[in-house]
C-alpha cells in the first residue's frame with residue numbers, strides 16, 4: 001500500500017488535512033507547499049473530483065469554480081440535480097429536480113441570478129404552450145441574467161465568474177432574412193428556455209451571437225430586462241419617429257410601459273393609454289406626457305385625440321396589448337399620414353376589420369414589429385447600463401422559484417405588478 005493522498009482517500013480517510021497532518025511521506029514529495037485543500041489534491045493529479053465528492057468532501061464547489069478538468073460529468077458545484085420549473089401544460093408548472101446541465105463544446109452554463117416574469121410566459125402558462133418557443137414538457141422562462149459557472153470547449157470570450165445576459169434566441173446568420181438585416185425574422189431562430197431554474201444551459205449559437213457581458217455595477221435583475229427592453233426599443237425604432245412627434249402607446253403592461261419610457265427618454269411627447277387605475281402612477285413615473293385611463297375604447301380614442309391640435313390625432317400609435325380591439329383602436333388614434341405599429345401579438349386565428357378608406361385616403365402606414373436582433377439587444381443593455389433607464393421601476397416584486405405558481409396566478413388577476421424577479 002502506498003502513501004499517496006489518492007490512496008489515503010481511497011482507503012476512506014475523512015479529511016485530506018488529516019492525511020497531511022498524518023505525515024504521509026509521499027505527500028510532501030508530490031505536492032509543493034501546504035497540501036490542505038481538495039483543490040490542491042485534484043490539481044496535483046492525485047485524484048479526481050468524482051472520487052472526492054463520493055467521499056463526501058465539502059470543498060468540491062471551490063474545486064469546480066477553479067475550473068478543474070477532472071470533474072466527473074454528473075457534477076457541477078458538486079451536484080447532480082437542480083431545482084427548475086417544468087411546464088407540463090395549461091397552468092401546470094411544477095418545480096422539479098432535474099439534471100444539472102453541463103456545457104458541451106461552445107456552450108455555457110450560467111447560474112441564474114434573476115429570472116423575470118414576462119407577459120409571454122404568462123400567456124404560455126395560461127395556454128400551456130407557445131407554438132414557436134416552447135412545447136411541454138419543457139423548462140420554462142426566458143428573461144434572465146446570471147454568472148457563468150462553466151464554459152464548454154472552444155468558448156474564448158466568456159469564463160467562469162463573468163456576469164452575463166444570455167438572450168432567449170439567436171438567428172442563424174445564413175437565411176434569406178438574416179442576410180437582409182431582418183434577423184428577428186430568421187427562418188431558423190433558435191430559442192432557449194429554462195430561466196426559472198438554478199442553472200441554465202446556453203446553446204453555442206446564443207453564446208456566439210447573443211450573450212452579453214454585464215458591465216460592472218449593473219444589478220443582475222436589471223440586466224435581465226435586456227430581452228423585453230430590446231423588443232421595446234425595436235418597436236419604437238421601427239415606428240420611425242421624427243423629432244417633435246407625439247407618440248401614443250396603448251397598454252400599461254410591462255412592454256407598453258417600456259416603450260413609453262424609451263420614447264420619453266428619447267425626448268418625444270407621449271400619451272400613455274392604460275385601462276387600470278393602478279397603472280397610471282407607473283406611466284407618469286416613466287415619463288408619460290399625458291395618461292389616458294379608461295377601459296372604454298371610444299372614450300380612450302376621443303380623449304387621446306383631444307390632446308392633439310385640432311383633434312388631428314397622434315403621429316404614431318403603438319399597440320402593446322395584443323388584442324384585436326386594441327389594434328383597431330390604434331388605427332383610430334393616428335393623424336393623416338401617421339404610423340401605426342401593431343406591436344402586441346394576438347392569439348392565433350384572430351382577425352381585425354379596418355376601415356379601408358381611412359387607411360388609404362389618410363395615407364396610414366401600418367407596421368408590426370416582432371422580437372429583436374442581436375444589435376438591438378446590445379443597445380438595450382447599453383441603455384440599462386447608462387443609468388438613464390429606470391430599471392428598478394419595472395421590478396415590482398421578488399419571489400423564490402418555489403413561489404412561481406403563486407406569482408403567475410397573481411399576475412393573471414391583473415394586479416398592478418409589472419415584473420417579478422424570480423430568484424432561485
Ligand SMILES: [Zn+2]
Nearest residue numbers: 118120143228
Ligand atoms: Zn419576455
Ligand SMILES: [Zn+2]
Nearest residue numbers: 172175178186
Ligand atoms: Zn436566419
